[in-house]
Amino acid sequence: MIRFLKELRNFKFINHYIFHYIFYKKFNFALVLTAILTAIFVSCNTKNRGDWQLSDMRKDTLFVAETNVSDATTLILEIDGHTDDSIKVHGTSIAGGDIKKELKVDWYNPKVAVQFQAYLAKKGSLKIKYYVPTNY
Numbered sequence: 031m032i033r034f035l036k037e038l039r040n041f042k043f044i045n046h047y048i049f050h051y052i053f054y055k056k057f058n059f060a061l062v063l064t065a066i067l068t069a070i071f072v073s074c075n076t077k078n079r080g081d082w083q084l085s086d087m088r089k090d091t092l093f094v095a096e097t098n099v100s101d102a103t104t105l106i107l108e109i110d111g112h113t114d115d116s117i118k119v120h121g122t123s124i125a126g127g128d129i130k131k132e133l134k135v136d137w138y139n140p141k142v143a144v145q146f147q148a149y150l151a152k153k154g155s156l157k158i159k160y161y162v163p164t165n166y
Contacts, residue, residue, distance in 0.1 A: 081159040082144075087113060087151045095142045099162045105137035106161040107144065113154030118147035126151060137162065 077098040084091065108131075109119055115126040124131055142160050 078164060079159070079161040081157055084111075084146060084156040084158065087117070087148050087154045087156075090148055091146045093142075093144045093146065093158065095160065097140050097142060097162045099140050099164050101165045102137050102140055102162045103165060104163055105135050105142060106163070107133040107135070108159040108161075109133070109156060110159075111154060111156035113151040113156065115150035115152065117151045117154075117156075118145075118149045119158065120144050123149070126154075129156065 077096075080095050082093045107120060109124065109129055111129050113126045113129060117124050117126070117129075120133060120135060122133055140162075142162060144158060144160065146156075146158070
């Protein structure tokens with residue numbers, strides 16, 4: 031009887047640890063799989079962002095892009111570059127020099143249209159990135 035109790039105690043000990051080991055291993059696998067699938071779905075939606083390069087500051091330009099966002103409410107513009115004088119992007123005046131600016135504006139259209147106006151600038155180059163977040 032004593033031997034049986036010792037074996038039973040060992041069985042409970044092993045069963046307890048094996049169960050937890052398998053449970054945590056499956057839980058970790060599910061957690062990693064969820065993280066990978068989330069990253070895939072988030073990164074697949076790249077049609078709602080893009081960028082434009084501008085090197086000729088002397089003329090006004092209208093940039094247009096199509097997105098796949100049907101419920102747009104915001105347009106985010108990131109403007110990086112350098113100009114010799116003031117410019118206007120999407121109606122907002124930006125001082126010349128080294129430029130690193132972010133604009134968040136209301137936007138309710140899947141088609142993005144951004145107006146660049148040279149204003150007082152004659153030289154420089156800009157990179158304008160756009161992003162239209164989706165509302166889930």
